[in-house]
Amino acid sequence: MTQRGIFLFLAGAGGVIAGLAAIAYMGGYRVNLTPSEPLGLWRIVALQRPVEAGDLVFICPPVTASFEEARRRGYVRRGLCPRGFAPLIKTVAALPGQHVEIGANVTVDGRPLPSSIVRTSDGEGRPITPFKTGIVPLRNLFLHSSFASSYDSRYFGPVPDTGLLGLAQPVLTFKP
Template identity: 65%
Template sequence: MTAATRTGPRAFARRRQSAITLSISAAAIALVALTGFPGGYRINLTPSEPLGLWRIVPLDGPADVGDLVFICPPDTASIREARARGYLRSGLCPGGVAPLIKTVVAVGGQRVEIAAEVTIDGRMLPTSTLAEKDGKGRPLTPFASGVVPRGQVFLHSAFAGSFDSRYFGPVPTSSILGLAQEVLTYAP
């Protein structure tokens, strides 16, 4: 390819088209960022749930087992440590973390046993194997077993590397922002 070909009308048109596409994409992202937050829209960039655009939908009643929810984790020592280790993204929740998308697997009054896997009221929770160490070889401390207190929920994600209640314990139902609804997502 000659220098003239790289700088000719076709190359200019391709660069111009790329610049236009990039500008439109940047404007769309800015629009979602500015209007999406007040409208309950969030972008999930973690592998715990499909990547993409999600919406927070208000709950009609108390959270129940099986509900997929957005939650602001409370500002506890385990959440601060998770933030320092890079498990959680920055955001507007207490402690400076982003909301999490997790499934409610136990509610107040249910017994959670944590060993090599999690059992709830004597039934094993699928895909709940505990990790002893994180991806960098640092030890992970599981939450102690016990009864989920009233007004709290135990959260889980089937993603193998998920940081959830297996490690940080039950969270207050007041931390739930609403149901998590997929809008435009991609699951690899």
């Protein structure tokens, strides 16, 4: 094969891959490369009902100083949400009006939240400040991941539900 033939083949293959990726993206498919949930292909499914505690959701983080710092530290990746954040995949642990208490672990309305140890430093030894205890405000969600080192509402607090993209449905995932 000539150099021109190889170039045309690679350009065509690249175009096909880019086209398939665009179609998948428009269909709500996303690739998760973070350890907070299983790695692999996920799909954003539109909510046909109000969000409930226990729902696994895709949500765009709010544009705040704490999320800017989280991106600088590598807790949050780049993506297509406002300000270039990647959407988070998290479980809704508490809804508006529920009381969240953060100590050594998290409790919601007095019930312990499983796998919710609160750390005082990240994996590189940098201090990380837990969110303060309180009531989840209206139009906000308290998010959680059972992954011990997850950056979730234990540290950034409740987030506005306006960033909610939909339910997170695993399509082809695996745990390393």
